[in-house]
Amino acid sequence: MAHFSATHLGLLVMAFWTTCAMAGLPLEGQLQQLKSNLEALQSHVIQLEAQVTSLLRGSQTTAKEILISTDAAVRQTPSGMPRSCADLKDRGHTLNGIYSIMGAKSVETVYCDFSLSTTDPGFQKWIGFADVKSSPTYFYVQLDSHFNQTYVPIPFRFERLNVGGGYNKTTGKFTAPSAGKYFFSFTGMAYFPAGSTSRLYCGIFMYMNGYPISSAFADEIANGEQFETFSMQSTLRLAKGDQIWIKAYNIPKNGYLWRIYNFIHKWNFV
Missing domain, CATH: 1.20.58 (Methane Monooxygenase Hydroxylase; Chain G, domain 1)
Structure with missing residues (x-):
């Protein structure tokens, strides 16, 4: 030197x-x-x-x-996420313990006992699905005024939470930022005026890419001014770019929707 x-x-x-x-x-x-x-x-x-x-x-x-x-040596080194305890053993792992592997459709958690043979039933024990929080998506929005328009996306302009930026309060539509399972919940009240001689009702539909997939209804139970509640829940598997929105139909004259709350939460596995 x-x-x-x-x-x-x-x-x-x-x-x-x-x-x-x-x-x-x-x-x-x-x-x-x-x-x-x-x-x-x-x-x-x-x-x-x-x-x-x-x-x-x-x-x-x-x-x-x-x-x-x-x-x-580089060519012999495995690439990608391991799919089993046997893959982990081939990559040099020797310490018994809990590991994450890639399952058929999602990340899974397993216990590997490297002291046993790979053919031994106890070599790999399945624990469960891994809760991978790589792209959180959830929102909570409200309708901040009386609403009586039909067949148009309801614009929830009062945005309390919008993690992931999937909801557009101008268009009233939610666009899935990534593929996965999403849980939607929708609640509200419908106001029915007094003086009608026929039974009053209104309906709410959830649309996915332009097609109705779920619905909720509210109607008056007695002749006279009154409020009725409605609710709707749905769990959907969405692809990236799929859109969800809510429409109302058959709102009675002088009636309206009020105190509508809409929120979704994405489950963290595909």
Whole structure:
């Protein structure tokens, strides 16, 4: 190592001296000096290459052999998430314990006993699904005024929570930011005015990509002014980009919807 340090020091001293000396030379002289410096550097490089080759020969290992062995090791290293305790064992794991593996559709938790054979029933014990919180998505919104429009997405403009940015309070639509299972819950009240001679009712529909998939109804139970509640829950498997919205229909004249609450929570597995 002392020889290499002395060589590097010599190169630095030479470069510093050359820079100082070239400052007062004309352009032709500077070019000649740079040519001489290049030849000197090439000579030092040849010396360093010879020393490295000598060291490799002394250890009976060539640079080519090192590259071949390194490439082979990289190619033999498994890639991707392990799918079983056997995969973990192949990758060098020896400590018994709880591990995460990739199951058929989701991340799972297993206990691996590496002291047993891979064919032993106790080698791998399934514990359950892993709750991977990589992309949380949930919102809680409210209708902040009386609403009596039908066949249009209800705009829940009072946004209390919108983690993940999936809900658009301007359009009233929720767009799934990622694939997964989503739980939707919708509650509210319908106001029915007095004076009607026929039974009054209204309906609420949940739409997915333009198609109704769930509904809730409210109707009056006696002739006279009154409020009636309605609710709706649904668990859906959505693909990224799927849209969900709520529409009302058949709201009676002078009637309206009020205190409507809408929220969703995404389950953290696909």
